[in-house]
Amino acid sequence: MQTQIRPTTSGAGTTVFTDARLIVGDGSTVLEDAVITVQDGIVVDVATADREAAGRSAREAQIISCGGRTVMPALVNPHGHIGYMRGTVCDPAFYSRDNVIDHLRRFVYHGVSTFQSLGTDLNGVEVAVRDDQRSGLLDDPDLATLFTAGAGIVAAPSGDAGCGAPFFAVDAVHQATGPEDARAFVRRLAAQRVDAVKFWIDDRGGQSAKLTAESSRVIVEEAHEHGLPAAAHIYSAEDAMVALDAGADILAHMPRTPEPDRALLDRLVEQNVAVFTSMTVQGPARTAWLDDPLVAETLPEASIDDLRARMAARAHEPLFDTGKTYRTMRHNFEVLHEAGVRLVYLADTGVFAQLPGIAEHRELEALVDAGLSPLEAIEFATRRSSELLGLTDRGLVEAGRRADFLVLDADPLADIAHTRRIAAVVLEGRVVDREKLSQQLLAAAR
């Protein structure tokens, strides 16, 4: 049994993490026997032991041995929906400031340093939490950094067609009656200094009204006017084309059907549009991951059993189709990747079976399932996703960046599911007290 890595109270001063096998996060570099020197939360030096970095400040420094374990950058998830899930159930009745904060804490427990909520902020709660975090009013080091698109935009109901909102966020999103109404709402979002603008182009299988091409164009135009990236929810290749014509910067999902053709692939590459992978929200159908001990560390058994039963019962519903759609997406991932499209990791956390903190690790597994090497998948979920958020202060374990990393009990390069074998989470140089968080999170989920 390896020695435990004990929690520390602060990242202030100098801490030297020794005896680490370091996955830097750039998709290729692995350093054996690495020494990571951290000063006031920032990595100031990464060296291999033979260069003897630790000696320099060893007298004042706190030395923490990683015991030969693998270290990788903390995960960064730029697309999910927090505040709606309690235990394993997603319901608007659960939405609250406390629940948003609970989810930010779940992220830290699982090694996710940074999260962007994409368009389902109810009554400005997330914008307020984000502002309080940035101003220091919400001073809790065990919370992931929150980014938010505030409330997104869907088409207002018309005739028999309902509004195009996701089922849990009907009251959160803005239901635009036309292009100028949509424009006015983007101005309100800009006044809230949201981090992105989200809009939905989707008729939900013919059930809902869909934003028009003109409304989509106006939304992107106004977002860009305020320097904000615009993210379009799409499922079909046809709607993806509408989003591209509108000038969207991000497709919030991969186009599913029909398979992306040459024209769509060329446009995606030409316009350098980021396409979110979002695979695990559609499965795969397996539920074995619910047996991972990590899941029970923050969720009561009854709640886990309940999700297992619901997944089995709903496996054949179209929206919960965990077989065919997943296989389509895995195939389309290969097509898009092969074409050189800028694919970006996300976990669509907080809906269906996307448990906050767990979903992030499952998406890594899906990326490897779709053909990436574990090193490439980790780069997708660290450096690449940080860059999408415009963050250059995290995403890699290298000098000058925040000391946010995971220490793992097993090798993720041998099996990507080993990213769940977390021995310690380090955030800004501080070893998080996960034992304390586990108790807190379990209590909140009951």
Ligand SMILES: [Zn+2]
């Ligand atoms: Zn989403």
